[in-house]
Amino acid sequence: DTAVSQTPKYLVTQMGNDKSIKCEQNLGHDTMYWYKQDSKKFLKIMFSYNNKELIINETVPNRFSPKSPDKAHLNLHINSLELGDSAVYFCASSHTGHGATKRQYFGPGTRLTVT
Amino acid sequence: DQQVKQNSPSLSVQEGRISILNCDYTNSMFDYFLWYKKYPAEGPTFLISISSIKDKNEDGRFTVFLNKSAKHLSLHIVPSQPGDSAVYFCAARVSSGSARQLTFGSGTQLTVLP
Numbered sequence: 398d399t400a401v402s403q404t405p406k407y408l409v410t411q412m413g414n415d416k417s418i419k420c421e422q423n424l425g426h427d428t429m430y431w432y433k434q435d436s437k438k439f440l441k442i443m444f445s446y447n448n449k450e451l452i453i454n455e456t457v458p459n460r461f462s463p464k465s466p467d468k469a470h471l472n473l474h475i476n477s478l479e480l481g482d483s484a485v486y487f488c489a490s491s492h493t494g495h496g497a498t499k500r501q502y503f504g505p506g507t508r509l510t511v512t
Numbered sequence: 513d514q515q516v517k518q519n520s521p522s523l524s525v526q527e528g529r530i531s532i533l534n535c536d537y538t539n540s541m542f543d544y545f546l547w548y549k550k551y552p553a554e555g556p557t558f559l560i561s562i563s564s565i566k567d568k569n570e571d572g573r574f575t576v577f578l579n580k581s582a583k584h585l586s587l588h589i590v591p592s593q594p595g596d597s598a599v600y601f602c603a604a605r606v607s608s609g610s611a612r613q614l615t616f617g618s619g620t621q622l623t624v625l626p
Contacts, residue, residue, distance in 0.1 A: 401555070430613070432616075437618060438599070438618050438619050439514075439616065439617075439618050440556070440601060440603075440614075440616035440619075441616070442613040442614065442615070445613050452613065454613075487555050487556070489555075500546070500558045500561070501558070501614060502558070503548075503555030503556045503557065504555050505553070505554055505555045506553070506554070506555050
């Protein structure tokens with residue numbers, strides 16, 4: 398039983414297309430995140446979201462948008478894909494209450510290739 | 513502007529010896545630090561963490577040391593095992609406020625040789 402799952406695992410698409418990556422967590426966490434691992438292997442935060450607020454990394458283009466149908470899901474929508482969007486995208490989740498563990502649990506990643 | 517730096521992209525250690533992975537940070541507001549381990553084609557998994565009020569935290573074979581004055585932390589693995597071969601990411605966060613975002617280093621590939 399996977400704690401944080403992502404679909405698809407691999408995604409190959411052409412420039413200009415619109416695509417989505419789904420993320421689901423069954424840990425009862427109240428905050429979810431999206432990270433991008435670029436070609437230099439840095440893991441960079443894109444978004445963090447709970448039911449109260451969305452925090453957006455200012456470097457993220459507005460072609461990227463998170464959508465949360467419920468607390469267990471945070472999907473990543475990408476419009477007008479560009480070559481530079483090729484990367485591995487990781488979803489994560491955590492508790493955020495006072496005294497809660499600060500660990501984030503990560504999904505297996507989605508490798509996006511834009512041709 | 514890399515606020516968390518792992519200057520060694522790779523490290524090779526003989527099985528049974530100690531592995532020492534290093535991490536430096538520049539943001540003095542960071543007050544919580546974590547190490548994650550990542551195998552190929554998998555997401556990072558939490559390994560060990562330390563609060564800025566401590567200078568050492570130990571969990572089995574893994575010990576994290578924090579030197580706040582030097583803005584430096586290190587992960588010691590002893591004894592190292594072949595199964596420890598993975599990429600190790602250092603991460604840091606500021607606990608105050610609503611942000612829960614982690615800032616990661618670029619990772620160090622550890623190879624434990626049998």
